Amino acid sequence: MRDQLDSAIRTTCPYCGVGCGVLARPDGAGGLTVEGDPDHPANYGRLCSKGLALGETMSLDDRLLSPQVHGQSTGWDQALDLVAQKFKASIAEHGPDSVAFYVSGQLLTECYYVANKLMKGFIGSANIDTNSRLCMASTVAGHKRAFGADTVPGTYEDLEEADLVVLVGSNLAWCHPVLYQRLAAARAARGTKIVVVDPRRTATCDIADLHLKLAPGSDVSLFNGLLAHLAQSTAYDADFVSEHTDGFAEALSQARLDDLKSTGLTAEETADFYQLFAKTERTVTVFSQGVNQSSSGADKVNAILNCHMATGRIGKPGMGPLSVTGQPNAMGGRETGGLANMLAAHLDLENDDHKAAVQSFWGAPTIAQKPGLKAVDMFDAVADGRIKALWVACTNPAVSMPDADRVRDAIKACDFVVVSDLTTDTDTARLADVVLPAAGWGEKDGTVTNSDRTISRQKATIAAPGLAKPDWAIFAEIGQRMGWAEAFDYDGPAQVFREHARLSALAGKFGRDFDISGLSTISDDDYDSLAPTRWPVSAIRTGGRFFGDGRFFTPGGKARFVAVTQRPPAAVTGPKYPFRLNTGRVRDQWHTMTRTAKSPRLSRHLAEPFLAIHPDDAAAIGLAPADLALVTSPTGRAILRVFITEDATPGAPFAPMHWTGETGPASRVNALVAPAVDPVSGQPESKASVVAIAPFKADWYGFAVSRGKPALATDYAATMRTESGWRTELAGQGQPSSWEELAQSLFAVSGEPETLRSATQTRLAFWDGDILQAALFVSDQPVMVARDFVASTLNAARPNVLAARPSAHMPDPGPTVCSCMSVGRNTILAAISGAPSASIDQICEATGAGVTCGSCRPEITELMARFKLPVAAE
Structure with a gap:
């Protein structure tokens, strides 16, 4: 085994700020095989779905080879x-x-x-x-105001040594999956309590003991209330505050002025959180983009830091604030x-x-x-x-x-x-x-x-x-x-x-x-x-934590409490723009997808830009599942597929920001985001823009697969790779002169297609001998076909693609849930149905899902809760 490790090239993943070690082995044909480095202290051999698929992203088909x-x-x-x-x-x-x-x-x-x-x-x-x-600019500003330097006090090991981990504005399960795995393992091993502070229910909530679904942008009120509570509790470290900090009285006085009602939480919810924080000495607070991407992001950071300084819980094992960055080398x-x-x-x-x-x-x-x-x-x-x-x-x-x-x-x-x-x-x-x-x-x-x-x-x-x-x-x-x-x-x-x-x-x-x-x-x-x-690596010290000794980098050597007060987001909702848009990432894609979209495996889980919206909001607007929504803001517009879920916050829908002019030209979500910034850090407020939402009145809807990259020339189009080509969602206003001509223009195919028509749907397949070149399915409603099956027909010889679903003797795995092992929803549901009393570990072992990256386990848990058959009473 050691010989195999030594033969690999040790490198580091290029995605999020976890900084996972990777073992890469060239395959001799310009590609790589990839696995986690068991000796790297960030991941100890773990990788997420994106890291595991790195070897699939090395193709040169779109590479620039000369200036x-x-x-x-x-x-x-x-x-x-x-x-x-x-x-x-x-x-x-x-x-x-x-x-x-x-x-x-x-x-x-x-x-x-x-x-x-x-x-x-x-x-x-x-x-x-x-x-x-x-x-992470707001974290930099908050650190410098409090510590005198942009210093991260703690280490990843603190996640394993803490008795309480508070996750604020951090969907760790999807955005930093390996840290999520480390935290989940610590919870299983030592009973670590976990609190998630987030306006929406995310996959991370699957391991939470408490989810505080606070009103968007109200983090400062929540942590100011916590500071006021801590000052009256036995958790308050008067010696640390007097000897090693300045400004506590002013910060506390300001904190007491904030109204906790702005958080939207009940008195019972805040009391439970405050008591848990106060009584748990080994507490780590992890925060990320939900805190930083705000017009009051620096104040949110300092509100969190204030609570750790008031209790002296900083720079010691299992204690302290920990900013996790979204970029691989933000630090x-x-x-x-x-x-x-x-x-x-x-x-x-x-x-x-x-x-x-x-x-x-x-x-x-x-x-x-x-x-x-x-x-x-x-x-x-x-x-x-x-x-x-x-x-x-x-x-x-x-x-x-x-x-x-x-x-x-x-x-x-x-x-x-x-x-x-x-x-x-x-x-x-x-x-x-x-x-x-x-x-x-x-x-x-x-x-x-x-x-x-x-x-x-x-x-x-x-x-x-x-x-x-x-x-x-x-x-x-x-x-x-x-x-x-x-x-x-x-x-x-x-x-x-x-x-x-x-x-x-x-x-x-x-x-x-x-x-x-x-x-x-x-x-x-x-x-x-x-x-x-x-770091640091110097003659004075190497590695370790900062500030456990009470020495900071301010001129006087003391940490500074910063008096902060709750400020609402910069944009104000009203009759014209009644919703507040939250934006972020999905599990298997990265930034604008220039690398991750090369992997067909990563494109299967969520292959289309979407708007996650609460059922009450959808009903009020007149949106049904799989409809298209037109989202407009003072700065732009986007068309997004409707995903109705109670995980969304009423009045605050969510949309991922990955799609571009290359993959979804009508769905560029940051066109909706106002350029409001934090006055201290200059970081934009990407999670609180105001928008209006209405049904997009399409006259037709389409789904297509093609061997060549499609032209995205319809009112709505979103495309992703498959193993042998592309899959594309389409919609338009106004009927084209013929579906055959539309397909020929979009997919650069020619000749007479194989055709199947009904009163509501047209299906076309273009062939070169027995090789499928493109297939188009159009309807006056969102197209209902087995998408993964249709995409797979590009690999088959003369497949029955127009059937749009596998034959009875061919199992349909369904939409992908586990990208690491390519396990579909139907496969998981069959396992749940066949073993009604099975645990999630048993379902994962039976299907292969959730045993590698683990980021899909929350989704599997949800499927078990929704579809598990009741066990008959004895």
Whole structure:
């Protein structure tokens, strides 16, 4: 077994901030086999469905293999000379603040470092921001206000050592599945109590002892009430507060003014939570995007931190606040100064001593003198022409930013746009003047830092295709062409990492938290074999927790309570926009799906953009299951499939944000999201925009499968991959001249189709001999066919596709529930029916579902509750 582990390439997953270790083995044909690394301290061999499917995402069918200038392939010299010339010309004519970089939490730390050095130290502007601004900027602001530095106090081990874990705005089961597995295991082993604070019931609630379904945006009231309760309880640590903190009296006074009625919770619910928190010393509070993505996100963070500081429950085993990030290297971006208001090594951009020290270290001709434009403000500046040249690296803001339509139009109108990415097939890359082929996961070397400060290596496992280069090298070559050859003369990522580590020694000298100077002399060989390492790494200390000793990074060394008060979301509901939209992720997809959508397995569970809405709201609007809804806001519109569920909060529907112009052009959810931001952190409020909802009056509905990628040219269309092609949902207003012509235009097929017609439905199949090229099913109602079966017919020889369902002797597994093992709903229901008294473990063992990733177990539990046959009384 050890020989097998040693033969694999140890690397790190490119998805969420858990930072799971991966064992990758090239298959010799450009692909990989993937499994979890049992020795990595983040996951100990576990992977989620997305991580397990990484090997299925390595195809080159849409990869950019050479630089493109105005849509034409060219060499690197021509493309980079043009980029350097355009940026230099803009700076010369309009100043350094006329250019900007918008980068990504999916960049490696070395790439972040070079980009930040180029912009802040040599161009001399702080106009570099990151899509991590959309993820965790409010946590950064809250940490700095309370602790004096952006420091994560605890570790993942605290989840196993806590007696109570409070999950706030965190659907851990879907968004950080491996941490969910660790927590579920701790609950089973030692009886850990779990509280979920979330406006909607999520899969995470499956293991919760208490679900507080609070009103959207009312977290500050809830935790202010908790602070007031703790101050009167035996949990209050008067010695810690007096010796190690400032501002408690002011924070408590303000907290007592908030009205708990704004939470929408009953007095019994809040009392149960407050008593449980007060009596449980080993308490961890995990928080994520439900807290951060708010116009009062920083205040929400500080309301949580206040409660831990009041009880002294911070920096000790099983105690403390723990922010979990959505991006794989959001932390690395924070360490290198990737945010517009930060310097590298957690140093302060507004501190003259810090700026002078960093400028001297870099030997830079200048240094940014003020914070740059944060993400929303940056694209406002692109829109109004203040930014003349924009470089977007490894992200897709034309889809992922709030007010996405305006952002798309701003990028399109910008004087000069560079995109470095894996493909030209993104909404953003299509708008660029120059597109540069970047190396992706599995092709590049560097480090990432996860949510508990563990630095891990991400390694190249296969050769980068075509002319693709790592992002650090692309930024470095531009730095050289702009006149700073010596400063950007790197021979590899290890050299960049050493410089990054040496710079962090400045933080140590200034008494700051981020110091990895102990790695500053690491050799290339030791860098290559670097084991997961939790920072800090210095002569003073290595790893561990922060603040258990009561020492903080404020000027006086004391933590600061922050007086906060409940503020409602920025947008106000009313007759025109009566609903408050919550947005987020689904279990098996990632961001704008440029990688995960390549895996047919990941596309089966939820293959279409949807609106999860409460039955009462659906009834009032006149929506039935599987209808289409037209959702409008002051900034945009989207058409979404209706999913009616009591898990949704009345008045607050939910929609996932993954679909793009490539996969669902009418369903770009961030077009609905207003660009309101937290005044401290600049993080957008992505979970509380106001919307109106109405039925989308389609004249026809369709479902199709096709061997080639379809043209999404109908009023509503959403497509996903299958093993041999694509499956597509369609709808339209107005009847086309003929269904045959529509199919031919959408799927690029020809010839006379096999046809089956009834009074309500038309079914067409296009063949090339015995090979199915495309099939289209249309009706005046949402089409009822066995979708997974129809998709599978692309693999068969002359299948009976127009039957639209398997024959009696062919089992239909039904819609996928378990993506890891491709187990369908019907298979699970059959097991439940055949063993009415079986436990969930027995059902999972019998079907193979829920035994790998475990993220589907809440859905299996729900199926058992809904469909399990009663056991006859004896």
